[in-house]
Amino acid sequence: MPRAKAAHRELGPAALLALRVLLLVAIFFLWYGLVTLRFLPAFFFGRPFVVLERVGQWFASGKIYPHLGVTLIETVLAFAAGTLLGVAAGLWLGLRAMASALLEPYIKAANAMPRVILAPIFAVWFGLGIASKVALGVTLVFFIVFFNVYQGVREVSPTVLASVRMLGASPRQLVRYVYLPSATSWVFSSLHTSVGMAFVGAVVGEYLGSAAGVGYLILQAEGSFDIDTVFAGILVLTGFALLLDYVVTVIERRLLVWMPRAGRRE
Amino acid sequence: MSSTEVEAVLSLDRVTVAWPAPRKGESEYVAVEDVSLEVGRGEFLSVVGPTGCGKSTLLNVAAGLLAPSAGSVLVSGERLQGINRRAGYLFQGEALMPWRSARENVEAGLLFAGVAPRAARERAEAWLARVGLSRFGDSYPHQLSGGMRKRVALAQTLVLEPRILLMDEPFSALDVQTRQLMENELLELWSSDRRSVVFITHDLEEAIALSDRVVLLSAGPRTRPIGDFRIDLPRPRDVAEIRASPRFSELHVHIWRALRAEVLRAYAQSEGRA
Numbered sequence A: 001m002p003r004a005k006a007a008h009r010e011l012g013p014a015a016l017l018a019l020r021v022l023l024l025v026a027i028f029f030l031w032y033g034l035v036t037l038r039f040l041p042a043f044f045f046g047r048p049f050v051v052l053e054r055v056g057q058w059f060a061s062g063k064i065y066p067h068l069g070v071t072l073i074e075t076v077l078a079f080a081a082g083t084l085l086g087v088a089a090g091l092w093l094g095l096r097a098m099a100s101a102l103l104e105p106y107i108k109a110a111n112a113m114p115r116v117i118l119a120p121i122f123a124v125w126f127g128l129g130i131a132s133k134v135a136l137g138v139t140l141v142f143f144i145v146f147f148n149v150y151q152g153v154r155e156v157s158p159t160v161l162a163s164v165r166m167l168g169a170s171p172r173q174l175v176r177y178v179y180l181p182s183a184t185s186w187v188f189s190s191l192h193t194s195v196g197m198a199f200v201g202a203v204v205g206e207y208l209g210s211a212a213g214v215g216y217l218i219l220q221a222e223g224s225f226d227i228d229t230v231f232a233g234i235l236v237l238t239g240f241a242l243l244l245d246y247v248v249t250v251i252e253r254r255l256l257v258w259m260p261r262a263g264r265r266e
Numbered sequence B: 001m002s003s004t005e006v007e008a009v010l011s012l013d014r015v016t017v018a019w020p021a022p023r024k025g026e027s028e029y030v031a032v033e034d035v036s037l038e039v040g041r042g043e044f045l046s047v048v049g050p051t052g053c054g055k056s057t058l059l060n061v062a063a064g065l066l067a068p069s070a071g072s073v074l075v076s077g078e079r080l081q082g083i084n085r086r087a088g089y090l091f092q093g094e095a096l097m098p099w100r101s102a103r104e105n106v107e108a109g110l111l112f113a114g115v116a117p118r119a120a121r122e123r124a125e126a127w128l129a130r131v132g133l134s135r136f137g138d139s140y141p142h143q144l145s146g147g148m149r150k151r152v153a154l155a156q157t158l159v160l161e162p163r164i165l166l167m168d169e170p171f172s173a174l175d176v177q178t179r180q181l182m183e184n185e186l187l188e189l190w191s192s193d194r195r196s197v198v199f200i201t202h203d204l205e206e207a208i209a210l211s212d213r214v215v216l217l218s219a220g221p222r223t224r225p226i227g228d229f230r231i232d233l234p235r236p237r238d239v240a241e242i243r244a245s246p247r248f249s250e251l252h253v254h255i256w257r258a259l260r261a262e263v264l265r266a267y268a269q270s271e272g273r274a
Ligand SMILES: Nc1ncnc2c1ncn2[C@@H]1O[C@H](COP(=O)(O)OP(=O)(O)O)[C@@H](O)[C@H]1O
Pocket: B019, B020, B031, B049, B050, B051, B052, B053, B054, B055, B056, B057, B058, B220
């Protein structure tokens, strides 16, 4: 975000942070004002302080942790399985012109299909437990990773490839020393999106039918018209998504030291 | 002639490379035609020709990366099939694996050959030291300057002790000073073990300063050798000093006369195409 950087320089980091917090508080009080002055019906829009209180209670009583745990496990499993399958399929098809030509239209079709619609089918196949949510997440993650790896394999520098062949690499060593690392860098470039998608898969799956997870909490609250709890659930999900994204950033920094990054000091 | 045939470490025998027609209905593009070329044991051969004439194409044929449309390659008298295992290749562009540190890049070939990791590491360190980069073993290519990357690539190739060194305009992307440094380093490394070298360049002065023999190629299409000049300058050489010697100027004038006609012809052709 170059604009954010420019603002950073103009205002200084402390002032910018203060302004950002102020904006959040302002929105919160706007919401509060509109609801208490009855411009907005509390029944549909919730009461901000009750929402905050609900979130506080969840964490204080520890009631939220098992649900967060379930959502996290589903996200991690979906991400891991989707990435593994995506890398394997991307490498395989990227290296086999025949197979990729044969399968191309079907892959395009599968990717174009709105896969959230598969959730009820997965619920029938895998039950209401974790497995159906993971399956949904996998279908979302798989294609992102697959297309990136496929691209990565095809865009390996021909010079690097020729050079490594001249150094005596066997076809297997080519995969290990060139294709896989190149594909990995492309997987990482899509890491934020694919982790996000795994999370979406988990929550949407829960929301469409489950017995645990943050999505389930929201589903339950909605069933009893408890809009405050719905908002509280959304708030928790957002915070959790930000946390996940941060973890991804940290891991990325660790693993991609070899990549030139704009603005990094050497 | 049989004695020179035995001596030839690498020879191209009537090599032709034709690229398929770019569009339907057009004829195929014959880049090089009927090229025969020999490199003797320990000989430093430069191949000079205008840009686009087919120098890289010929080198790729010699490396076994490209199968010729006609003709064959002989390595120490044996017909080459597949990759040329006796040859090391220094590419024009960036050829290091960006995801491996300098040391890991130098090690790679040894690991491919089944050398034990510890021994490979030691030999890689030794070669990094020889090219003056012992402090940079842990750096990644993007953290090194262009000249340093070329040094790593040189170490990566030479650590395998290839009998033949193929170099495709290896220093053309470097600034003049770095380039002269690298040329002198190359000559020094070469003089210690005298491998056979095929050095591709479009720079005639560079070719004369480095080589034992310079072969000129005509402009494309249907490129072929049009001149073969022995360079009798004394060794060891310093590329900057040797350029100032009278014999260098003589050779340069002599060869340039032959080359100029081709450059003009290539130029006229590209004008005609545009
Ligand atoms: N893969 C290819 N397909 C078609 N034409 C090619 C290919 N590689 C090179 N050529 C053509 O062959 C000729 C020689 O190319 P090249 O060997 O790279 O020249 P040089 O190295 O002397 O600059 C050029 O006209 C180029 O356009």
